[in-house]
Amino acid sequence: MKKLNVVQSFYLFPNGSEPITQPLGFLSPEFHWMSWCLSCLQIIKLYHSVTLYTNELGNEVLIKQLKLPYSKVVITQNNYPAKLWAMNKIHTYSLQQEPFLHVDGDVFLWKELGGQTQSAGLIAQNVEVNDGFYQTILKEYQTREIVLPEPVAEISNANKVIRSCNAGVLGGSDLAFFKEYTQLATTFVAQYQEKLNEVTHKDVNIVFEQLFFYRLAEQRNKAIKYVLEDEISDMTYPGIINFLDIPHKTKFIHMLGTYKKSEEACKMLAKRLRTDYPDHYYFLLNVLKKQGLKMYYPSYNENPDIPSIQDQVNSYDWNKIYQEQHEQYHLYDQAFGNSSEFLETNFVTNNLVYPETTDALPANCMVPCSLEMKFKKREIDELDSLIMELLKEVKPIATLLEDLKNYFEPEDYTQEKEALLELLMLKLRKGCEDNMFLIVDRTDLAIA
Structure with missing residues (x-):
């Protein structure tokens, strides 16, 4: 069976400082880049190939400075503000011409997807069931007069159980569905981009990336195959970053949300990269030292x-x-x-x-x-x-x-x-x- 084309997308936005010094949600910048290193290198170890979709700034850091061994790099234009970062992922989905799997840069794999999952029309990380979490975002959408399109509109009904999916990994072979889904999200964001930029909830993106995907699949009677079988209702995702049981038990980690700022999680990430890919680990630290970046741990600094x-x-x-x-x-x-x-x-x-x-x-x-x-x-x-x-x-x-x-x-x-x-x-x-x-x-x- 032919393996899926594995892709990743990364877009950096200018903020007046050196791009490589941006922490982008992590405890310190070095952990952000360690995450990208480990994610990319594990994909290559399993699938032997991965394509990066990025803009010029992203290419400057991941390829020219950190020299990550992507099989192919596609430079595309960034047409969205940093706050609407998920749209760059959605644009990447829209460009795919063959069955694919998009893996976020904070997702680490230690096992290929099973045969049934790899051949599925639609693939996602897991089901999310949390009415309160999604309703909070949807209420702010409503307050700002952001009107949800069909088939998502009815979900704003307070009595409706909200189910969605996590897009840490997303893909599949149903390219016609992805064309419809990405067009739906793109049209929606184009219509409401100014208002979406004003939304204060930090998870503004999950509605048009994750909820749109799940609801459209449901309306079209499309089955989604999940990498993690258990439904998640606790949005802190307890147990999702079990570094201690790698590689014998832990096969999948998604370092999402507040885990990026957890000292313990970042330390385990660093140790894993140092153990499995020491050349990349020390090369990364040397690059950051040359930039004069004061890193989190004293041992990293000159x-x-x-x-x-x-x-x-x-x-x-x-x-x-x-x-x-x-x-x-x-x-x-x-x-x-x-x-x-x-x-x-x-x-x-x-x-x-x-x-x-x-x-x-x-x-x-x-x-x-x-x-x-x-x-x-x-x-x-x-x-x-x-x-x-x-x-x-x-x-x-x-x-x-x-x-x-x-x-x-x-x-x-x-x-x-x-x-x-x-x-x-x-x-x-x-x-x-x-x-x-x-x-x-x-x-x-x-x-x-």
């Missing part, structure tokens, strides 16, 4: 101002810690990929971790974070403290379980052993992610 909690912290070799934590991320993927790997993995407490001196409960320990180049507080409970104590020496899971046996009644231990093993896996996984525990490479043990 001459970082190293913060500390104690004077002793400044004596640590943060470059060495940075490299060690980089290596740990590879081992992390292996250790927690499946249960058999986990059972054969050796762990040890990080000797850089030290307890915070306090009588308060729950207790805290201080763990090194190489990106920030400082120690950070990490809350620990009694089991965390016990594991830290037992792992002062390198141990495999079987030995650690046997050691824990001494802290349980024999009958309780026998009955709860499986549950304890599962809890232990969760504790070690989070502890390794926070640099509290280290995974010991088997080759290092063999040499020792």
Whole structure:
């Protein structure tokens, strides 16, 4: 079966500063570009080809400066203001002459779409069902006398359950439908562009991109095949950015909305790009350094101002810690990929971790974070403290379980052993992610 033509679209708008310094909704500009790097590179890994539709400014950054390996670049004119950014995507849809899949630059894939999905007439990310969220936007449309066209008009009825779809990925083989859909949206925006620019709701675009698509498909009796089968009613999309389970369980991430400003999400994005595509990661950071951009993490900057909690912290070799934590991320993927790997993995407490001196409960320990180049507080409970104590020496899971046996009644231990093993896996996984525990490479043990 022929694979879909995968496309992406990106349009930059002048704002008086260097284009590459624009954060565009992210915590800091470097994370925005890391997102584009990871999205593009994963598509190429899976589909071997991806076409970028962009304007001159977008081409300047993604292609000329960041040198992302797009198979083809199509330069088109930007005819819409920055606020109506979805219209540039819709214009890209309208240009397609073969079955296609449009993937947003904040969407990351670790698996090709299934055969039934790839051959579907219409494809979208998932169904959204949230009356309150959409009604808030539609009420402002109504207040500003923006009249919805058929087949969307009746949706403004307050008693109507509003269903739509997320367009993080959108595409399919029904090109006639896309011609009708894009014409509907284009005509609507042309008629109301001035009023749409005045809408204050930040999600003004989802009506003519997502709701129009879903409602027109419904009216034309067109089935939509979804990448994610579960309907979403919580518009914060809990669980959509599970970087911890890549690549064994997590196959799809959409870093939408407020996740772009989440420090934890941005840190996981950076770590993933650094692990899987280190050449692009370090090249990106060097490009931004040359632009004089002050980046979010001190370790990214040329001459970082190293913060500390104690004077002793400044004596640590943060470059060495940075490299060690980089290596740990590879081992992390292996250790927690499946249960058999986990059972054969050796762990040890990080000797850089030290307890915070306090009588308060729950207790805290201080763990090194190489990106920030400082120690950070990490809350620990009694089991965390016990594991830290037992792992002062390198141990495999079987030995650690046997050691824990001494802290349980024999009958309780026998009955709860499986549950304890599962809890232990969760504790070690989070502890390794926070640099509290280290995974010991088997080759290092063999040499020792």
